[in-house]
Amino acid sequence: MGAAVLSGHSLRFGYEAARSVPVFASLDVEVRRGEVLAVLGPNGGGKTTLLRVLSGSLTPQAGTVRLAGDDVRWNRRGVDRLRRSVQLVFQDPDDQLFSASVHQDVSFGPLNQGLDPGTVRERVAWALEALEIAALTEQPTHLLSYGQRKRVALAGALAMRPSVLVLDEPTAGLDPAGVESLLRTLEGLRAAGTTLLVSTHDVDLAHRWADRALLLDREVLGVGPVREVLADPSLLAAARLRPAWGPAVGRALREAGLRAAEAPDPSTPEEVAGITGG
Structure with missing residues (x-):
């Protein structure tokens, strides 16, 4: 992992109806280049709000957001x-999809950037292939399954070629096979150099997949390597x-003499089966 590609410093934000009681009042966060940073916490703790501030869809009332070390100016440019x-993908894909067909939806962002038609076609084809939905390019979005709509929304973000992909509960509403398929896709994106900032309630997913975890409940409760933070009961x-x-499971295996004291905790049932011979 490299230096911070995206960070927030002393961030404050409150919604109009409750500005006197902000969602967070002085929040610091750092997203390092090439990592998966998982943000976890209870409902109402500020996870989605933080993601929206860091991606520019909400303006902080105080504090600074930095992109690649430079302060973000809150003007149009x-x-x-x-x-x-920094591209944000919402939890519900229906909050993001609005065009008649998959191709139209995925091409909207690059077209809006003023890119030439050839570049737009190249980006759309790449994003659809990366999300394994190239066969859906002419399909009406309203006829797609929920999992397919999730992938189209993600493809639309990818077509913008962001340095940071921000995902709000990316596996919510997916069945186990859909979760595994999406994780393989996201791992491929991370291997290709995309930084991932992810909010989730799923501690097992974070433990298995993320590099670092940030626990948030209107303030940062803890942040660090995921296997340290998520092993701390307090x-x-x-x-x-x-x-x-x-x-x-790791503690139980070590107590049973099936796992060396210094060995990392398992993260999947397949790992446990390999250890126990099951």
Whole structure:
């Protein structure tokens, strides 16, 4: 992992109806180049609000957002630069899709950037291929399954070629096979150099997939390597999260003499089966 590609410093934000009680009042966060940073916490703790501030869809009332070390200016040019580099994909794809066909929806962002038609075609084809939905290019968006709509929304963000992809509950509403398929796709994007900032309630997903975890409940409760943060019972209790099963299984395996003391905790059932011979 490299230096911070996106960061927030002393961020404050409150919604109009409750500005006297902000969602967060002095929040610091750093997203490092090439990592997966998982943001976890209870409902109402500020996860989605933080993602929207860092991606430019909400303007902080105080504090600074920095992109590649430069302060974001909250004028039209500054916000446009931020949004080109940091793409937010909402939890519900129907909040993001609005065009008649898949191709039209995915091409909207690049066209809006004023790119030439050849570049737009290239970006759309690449994004659809990366999300494994090239066969859907002419399909009406309203006829797609929920999982397919999730992938189209993600393809629309990818077509903008962002340096940071921001995902709000990316696996919500997907069945187990859909989750595994999406994770393989996202791992491919990360391997190709995309930085991922992800909010999730799923501690097992974060433990398995993320590099670092940030626990948030209107303030940062803890941040650090995911397997350290999610193995801390006091931090999890403060964030109103249940323990991840990986650390619990790891402790049981070590107590049974099936896992070396220094070995990392397992993150998938397949790992456990390999250890136990099951």
